[in-house]
Amino acid sequence: xxxxxxxxxxxxxxxxxxxxxxxxxxxxxxxxxxxxxxxxxxxxxxxxxxxxxxxxxxxxxxxxxxxxxxxxxxxxxxxxxxxxxxxxxxxxxxxxxxxxxxxxxxxxxxxxxxxxxxxxxxxxxxxxxxxxxxxxxxxxxxxxxxxxxxxxxxxxxxxxxxxxxxxxxxxxxxxxxxxxxxxxxxxxxxxxxxxxxxxxxxxxxxxxxxxxxxxxxxxxxxxxxxxxxxxxxxxxxxxxxxxxxxxxxxxxxxxxxxxxxxxxxxxxxxxxxxxxxxxxxxxxxxxxxxxx
DNA sequence: ACCCAGGTGGCTT
DNA sequence: AAGCCACATGGG
Numbered sequence: 001x002x003x004x005x006x007x008x009x010x011x012x013x014x015x016x017x018x019x020x021x022x023x024x025x026x027x028x029x030x031x032x033x034x035x036x037x038x039x040x041x042x043x044x045x046x047x048x049x050x051x052x053x054x055x056x057x058x059x060x061x062x063x064x065x066x067x068x069x070x071x072x073x074x075x076x077x078x079x080x081x082x083x084x085x086x087x088x089x090x091x092x093x094x095x096x097x098x099x100x101x102x103x104x105x106x107x108x109x110x111x112x113x114x115x116x117x118x119x120x121x122x123x124x125x126x127x128x129x130x131x132x133x134x135x136x137x138x139x140x141x142x143x144x145x146x147x148x149x150x151x152x153x154x155x156x157x158x159x160x161x162x163x164x165x166x167x168x169x170x171x172x173x174x175x176x177x178x179x180x181x182x183x184x185x186x187x188x189x190x191x192x193x194x195x196x197x198x199x200x201x202x203x204x205x206x207x208x209x210x211x212x213x214x215x216x217x218x219x220x221x222x223x224x225x226x227x228x229x230x231x232x233x234x235x236x237x238x239x240x241x242x243x244x245x246x247x248x249x250x251x252x253x254x255x256x257x258x259x260x261x262x263x264x265x266x267x268x269x270x271x272x273x274x275x276x277x278x279x280x281x282x283x284x285x286x287x288x289x290x291x292x
Numbered sequence: 293a294c295c296c297a298g299g300t301g302g303c304t305t
Numbered sequence: 306a307a308g309c310c311a312c313a314t315g316g317g
């Protein structure tokens with residue numbers, strides 16, 4: 001069975017880019033969504049405030065004027081992008097519920113009030129967050145771009161650059177440590193290769209969130225934090241609460257935890273933010289990484 | 293030269 | 306269970 005994620009060959013050959021519009025969009029800001037650390041392939045912001053991204057093999061230029069989201073894209077279709085940007089979810093409710101439970105989070109929500117948790121491809125998230133460990137966001141992006149250029153499908157010239165899809169599982173699984181070492185991935189080469197091979201045969205983990213979490217952690221190179229990121233961004237498991245160095249600082253500064261009391265932070269998030277933990281975490285992370 | 297980044301694995305107490 | 310440390314890379 002093929003575990004590669006789906007592509008739409010007919011659309012890919014349609015070089016005339018289509019326009020898709022979504023009207024009356026609230027609680028939405030492209031910079032918040034695309035620069036809050038959840039995705040790594042929206043890396044060009046043009047002078048007019050539009051962003052260029054590559055999503056599941058589709059090219060996209062996104063523009064938002066405050067009410068209407070306009071996408072120039074060569075594929076996916078309306079339903080795909082509606083889902084990707086999580087437009088069905090009412091974030092006004094989520095935000096007021098978070099503030100009702102804890103007014104300390106209000107400044108973070110104000111600072112990133114247009115954040116939405118994208119519904120991204122699991123496989124891409126799996127590999128991207130393996131790369132993220134002990135790394136910074138600009139370099140994570142470079143690593144992923146290098147992988148895509150070397151192993152991903154060439155998609156064409158789009159807004160000033162050659163664009164490549166994120167590699168398919170098979171494309172990475174057929175590579176080698178030797179080959180990967182040229183891409184500045186450091187010691188993560190082995191993690192990436194073994195994850196690709198494993199994903200190709202096993203596919204995405206299933207079962208209860210406990211079981212999923214356990215399966216993810218059994219990948220070499222995935223620990224608690226990365227597993228939580230994959231759960232949150234790759235499976236839309238909103239109760240995930242990834243704790244990295246930034247969140248540790250936040251939990252120390254804003255909530256009085258000792259910096260290394262990860263367990264306490266995790267329990268607090270579970271009890272305090274519950275099913276919205278992942279979204280709370282994202283407002284907080286964005287707030288702290290952006291200020292000064 | 294050092295410290296840090298969306299940490300983890302492995303080894304030692 | 307908790308505390309170290311190395312790990313590869315590049316920017317400050």
